Amino acid sequence: MVHTFSLLLQVADSQLPPTTGVFVIASIIKMLVMFTLVMVTVAYTTFAERRISAWIQDRHGPNRVGPWGLFQVLADGVKNFMKEETYPADAHKVLFMLAPALAFVPAMLTWAVIPFASPLPTPWGRIDMVVADLPVGFLFTLAISSLGVYGLTLAGWSSNNKYALLGGLRASAQMVSYEIAMGMSTVCVLLLAGNVHLSEIITQQVTMGWNVLLLSVAFFLFIIAAFAETNRVPFDLPESESELVAGYHTEYSAMKFSMFPISEYANMITAGAMLSTLFLGGWDIPFTTWDNLPPFTVLKTLLTFGFFAAKVVFWLFFFIWIRWTLPRFRYDQLMSLGWKLMLPIALAYVALIATVVVVLDKAGIVRGHMFGLILFGINIVSVAALFFWLDRGRMVSPAYSRLNRAGVDQLRAVAPRRSTLKGPGA
């Protein structure tokens, strides 16, 4: 046994990739560490949500269990394990049991391909700080996130409850619709990186500047789609407690119920990590290339991991903040936003960015800071144009602002014509 280990853990150059044995052991360690980290973050995100919502609504929130209420999470966990599990009559037993797991697993799987720090030098070789460095990493995240819908849909169907079924149907329609807008919005990122390898996407942002500055329109579309994919307010129609009791998880109790919120929070963390990786440079530290160039050191790994974690935590706060700020969409608004607004904008934006990239490449501009600067200029113009088109005088000169003479006349001229409309109410 000791002999095998000494064979596996051969001492190697700390700046070069390790041997297969070291690779396998390192992968197992990374898996365990990431799983634990994400689960702890999930637990404390639920706590953060309750404290932040309380802060936003001027309440105290949970503050009794432990210092500042920090052990509330443990109390909730114990409560969920101790509760009775119920099964509705005529539920499809197998799928009813399977659905919470199907919701939870995809949320965790995406973490396999997200790079979370610069490579770590060890005595046994250089360990990449990503669990599985897939060459199709980005497509893998899209594929896995598209599977999360099964948990919700099957939970709704197998419960044998009409509200749950409606919630499940809403979940499937919503998630399929917004997946398309999400995929389209990220095509621009792939165009700039010329690759679907997440590490390459980070490298591209190091050389050109973060994508949030170069591709803001895609960034906004991705945020909206991420909210829809994680079923967070304003897109929580599958749950929508004012209409559907509790939506797809109406019939669930105890730990099986708890799996759905856990998967929701795990999805939030994943979405935050994807937003950071695709648009905020991943683990990159801004304004310096010190962290991106070899030789890699332990300090660099720790610092870059700190920056990555800070970005993800910011997104978690952002998700919570939006939840306690905006009301829920109506179902037709949800569908028209996804199909009639986001998809056409995303398509037009892909065409624009593709043209710009082709023209700049033909003009012989190297993909570097100059390339990024030109894209940044085009980006400002397109964001301004999109804002004024979407706004159409609603925020820049809103309805309650002082109208000019012509505007008042126009309103008065319209008013009588409406009253002559023939209808049952007229």
Add this chain to the structure above:
Amino acid sequence: MSNQFYPLFYSFHFYLFGLMALASSLMFVTRKSPVAAAMWLVATMFALAALYIMLDAQFVGVMQVLVYAGAIMVVFLFVVMLLNLGSPADLNDMRGKWGRLLAGFVGLALVAELMALTKSPLDLRLVLPAATDVPPTGGVIASIAAPMFKEYLLAFELTSVLLLAAIMGAVVLAKKTDAR
């Protein structure tokens, strides 16, 4: 490990995923509940995706999951749930004795055909040129994208027109309202 264990590792996983694909597709055709059948089909697609990835066709494997398991089957499930087909006990679309016999014969014929195919020499047009290294830039997708947008551009664009026609047909059908 990389040298002597690789073929063993590879064939173990090939048989594992192959058996999973076969078992799930058998379950898929024999389930009475449409939702359970759909879920077995999803499992089949996963096993196939794993096989593609083992053949170094990562893009095809991921697309298998993304398109078939993630989108098409979700829409299938959506439709099955909306149709509300009743309790699975009442449902039975199994044909009688003759139907099953016929299905068995067709299945056997397919197996025989596959056996014959594996024995016969390959058509030369199907044989790949000697393996070349994946181009360093562009990764795994460039090797699929390049022929699609160069050699087969016309076929690719024609397919897109076909898909567009299908989408427009769906829109027209959905917009059709009864005349008032």
